[in-house]
Amino acid sequence: MERVLFVCIHNSARSQMAEALLRRLGGGRYEAESAGLEPxxxxxxxxxxxxxIGIxxxxxxxxxxxxxINSDIKYDYVITVCDGASAERCPVFPGGGKRLHWGFDDxxxxxxxxxxxxxxTRQVRDDIQRTIEKWLQ
Known part of the structure; x- marks a missing residue:
């Protein structure tokens, strides 16, 4: 099972939606988490x-x-879902997982x-869902 961490600024919206949607759409192939730079x-x-939508x-x-970072979990993917400037603030994670950036409105x-x-907010949810569906293909 691949581990995915979604990161945004506050872990209050975009990363939470991405985590929940990957859990639903990933068919059990992914362990999803989310976190914020300033929770x-x-x-x-x-x-x-x-x-x-039932979540x-x-x-x-x-x-x-x-x-x-302190949990010692190794992530296969760290995906930032905030704007580009904020994504630059995301620290490097140990373990060499692949880093992706998917920007969505806050x-x-x-x-x-x-x-x-x-x-x-519905539009952002739908945009995140479409992005995850495309990524899963």
């Missing part, structure tokens, strides 16, 4: 858009990239009504 609080919009992450906690920066922010 924050789980984004309620993300919880809501994942629940819409419940409401009990998940955010974790730091440092805790993953739901924490979305403005507007709840429905407008929800629609934009």
């Amino acid at each position: 924050g609080v789980l984004n309620p919009l993300v919880v809501e858009v994942l629940q819409e 419940d992450i409401s009990a998940k906690k955010t974790q730091s990239v440092e805790s993953c 739901p924490s920066g979305f403005t507007g009504t709840h429905e407008e922010r929800l629609a934009k």
Whole structure:
């Protein structure tokens, strides 16, 4: 089983969605985790858009990239899902896993009504799902 770590800034939105979606789509071939450079609080919009497709992450906690480095787990892939400048801040992981970058918009920066922010977060969820599906091929 290959180990995949998704990294973004706060581990509150994009990396959490990517982890949950790879767990669903990976057919048991991947062990997925996520972490943040500056762990924050789980984004309620993300919880809501994942629940819409039958994935419940409401009990998940955010974790730091440092805790993953210190765990001595070797990752086959470390995939950054934040913007390019933030991805540059991601530390090097021991073990020589392959590094990929998939940039997605950050739901924490979305403005507007709840429905407008929800629609934009759904779009990010769908973009992440399409990217994972393409990668799995």
